[in-house]
Amino acid sequence: MMGRKGGGILRFFFLKRLSADARRLVGSNTLFIAGLGLSATFINVYLWRVDHSLFPLILFNGFLDVGIPLAFVICGFLAHRVKEPTLLRIGIIGVSVFFALLLFAGKAAAHHAIWLGLLFGLGQGFYWYAFHVASFDCTRADARTDFHAASGFFTSLVGMLAPFVAGLIIANSARLTGYSLVFACTFTLFVILFVQSFRLRHGPCRRTEFAEGFCFARDPDWRRVWLATVSFGLREGVYAFVIPILVFFSSKTEAGVGDFGLWTGIVALLSYGWIGRIKRHELLKRFMIVPSIALGGFACVLLLGIKPMILTIFGASTALLFPFVMIPLTSVTQDEIDESERSSVRRAEYVISREVALGVGRVSGILLLFIFLAIFPGVHGVLIVSSILGFAYVLTSVLIAKVTYTDRRLGPMR
Template sequence: MAKSFVQIILGNVRITRNLVLLLIIGGLYAISVALSNTFVNIYLWKQSGEIRDIALYQLASVVSQPVAFLVAGYIAKRFDRIIALRLGVFVLTSFYLTVLFSGESAGEILIVLGILLGMGFGFYWLGYNVLTFEITEPDTRDFFNGFAGLLTSFAGMIGPLTAGAVITWMPETTGYHIIFFVSFFMFILAVILSFRMNHRHAEGPLRVAKATMEIKRNTDWRKVLFSHFLQGSREGIFVFIIIVWVYTATQSELALGGYGFITSAVSFLGYFMVSRFLKPLQRKRAILIGGALLFGAVFLIIFHPTYPLLITYGIIISAAYPLLLVPYVSLTYDVLGKASNAGMMRIEYLITKEWFLNGGRIVSILLLLVGISLFKEEQIVPVLMVILGAGSFVMYWFIRDIDLTLLLNKREAKSSIPEQEGGDSLS
């Protein structure tokens, strides 16, 4: 009975110890970020009230991430990919401690904070992505990415609402400090848990230059990288503009937490449905529908971003993101798995992917900074949101011709995956 219930929830998926551990570590990370990351932006924005300052903070973060990915790649090759992940968590804990101890002076060190955040993200996500590539297989990636999305959505439900309530009920900035400390504690738990994962050394030197040559040779990989650039161009400004708009529309951290709860609840259901029922050969259609919804939702809020409209926007994009990201991430790893020497050079390919993603974010934020220096903020921001928001829709036109025959030949697919059969099984 219990087994049948698990199969109903998870499907007939081969679960391994490393896969479960990575999901739990990702869940702890998601809770930490959900508790604090939204409110770090508001905490810093309240000290100046200028979008420009938050944009500079975010720019410092996305500029430092490509550097962090390169350094983390060297560490993963020379030592272990788990060490890169742990270093990311340590740097992120340093970030939150710096925010805590700087207090009302945090606005004076925006660039430093942004660099710390970017370095932490870079180390963490390089380690996490390499582990994802090694631990999952083509027929388990949709499950893993979908279930990871479920955990992220659940964290998004409880995190912002809890944090918003604590910040609202506590005097002055006490609530912010409590939430930042809890995030720090969650990151420490993630580090401790990582010691239970199997260590594995990657082979050979770091050959990023050789990996970049695959862009010319491999048409599918080139299309994936260009689509990641478009994804980054959307994320660059949307990640903080929406947060600021929700707060300015309500002047309430609790309302911002409520926004996070509602949108994450929708996202939670979406990730469950997509990860449970989406078939590999339906990926492209799902990406098209998800991208179209993300783009269309922008027009709800660019003219008059009231709280009800922002909630409606949040519900739409929360339903759309699972449709887009679950098949898109899985497709990315499948294409990577077919690249030259994918097993030996998986780290280099992941670094290249992140460079394109962050390149899009950098361009997006730079356009915003240039735009608000030349035009009024209320005029240029909506225009940029339409232009950059189209990236999620245009992504489909890059990936629509990618060959999916890999999915029909599991032996060929597994031949390039370092951890065949997912390693040590728990079933």
């Protein structure tokens, strides 16, 4: 439990520079990621186990990525009547129902990939909408990089431990029994998070003007951020489920997937921790092109096959360099939204617009994978698409480097 001083153990590291509300939000998000970390990594492996086909995985993840921005839009319609913590709890309930249905469906889950993916996406979308809007209320512009570094640090910590523990449970259980146990543990964690969410602060309810988040002609910087987010989503949408499957193909066991998550998480943990100590945050934005190019180069090693050494090189480089892209993108996006009175008042509209951009990128990446698999069936097509999309962050970094916050010269809304 986190008390008036901001939360006991969570005061370590750079969290001491955050407000108590921001620390509570980091703590809640850590618990959410822990729940997802236990099961989300293995959902795609589970679907492969019961169907032995990549098609249900593509359907599940495609509709997952449709459901998330759809939930953001629904939240926008509800925002003037429902407060953020309530929307967050709706998301938690949605994700919990998803895991309950997954337990109930058992081996038939692959035949319901569309609806399961859509439900999972809607649940996550409600949660992430509330989280992103609340993160504005809990942080100042000068502490935003600290907030994302802290959040990334702790989510990396649980993100590496949870898949490792889940992998051990599944690998040492008979048939699919381990999956049922892990999904049940995840369900329990979300019940705890539901109770914890009543301590989160909320902002005022107001009506959403959706057009405000898509006024690209008035604010060229927001257009650059939007397109950068689309480019970011191209890689993320495919890598989120392809990499665990490739690791599973290589190791032939869920424990191998857990081990991969553990040591890559350790590397990411160190990377987030180091970024949190950097004082000149503008340097991260200016030089994010370097890790972006490096990430693309390391992605090309996948063309050499899914051998353990190849995946080790890819995993280590991605874990080390990804935070140097993720944190500047997230910080610049929030700073761009919060740069003037006009945009800061309409922050929910910009959050929705950003998520739509991310969804467009994710779904586009998955469609590209689907097309390539029609031409190059099997793992070979997956490796080709993964190597191509590895360079998507280069465009992201180029666009983010051009953001100059020109809208700060504008006065109050009229």
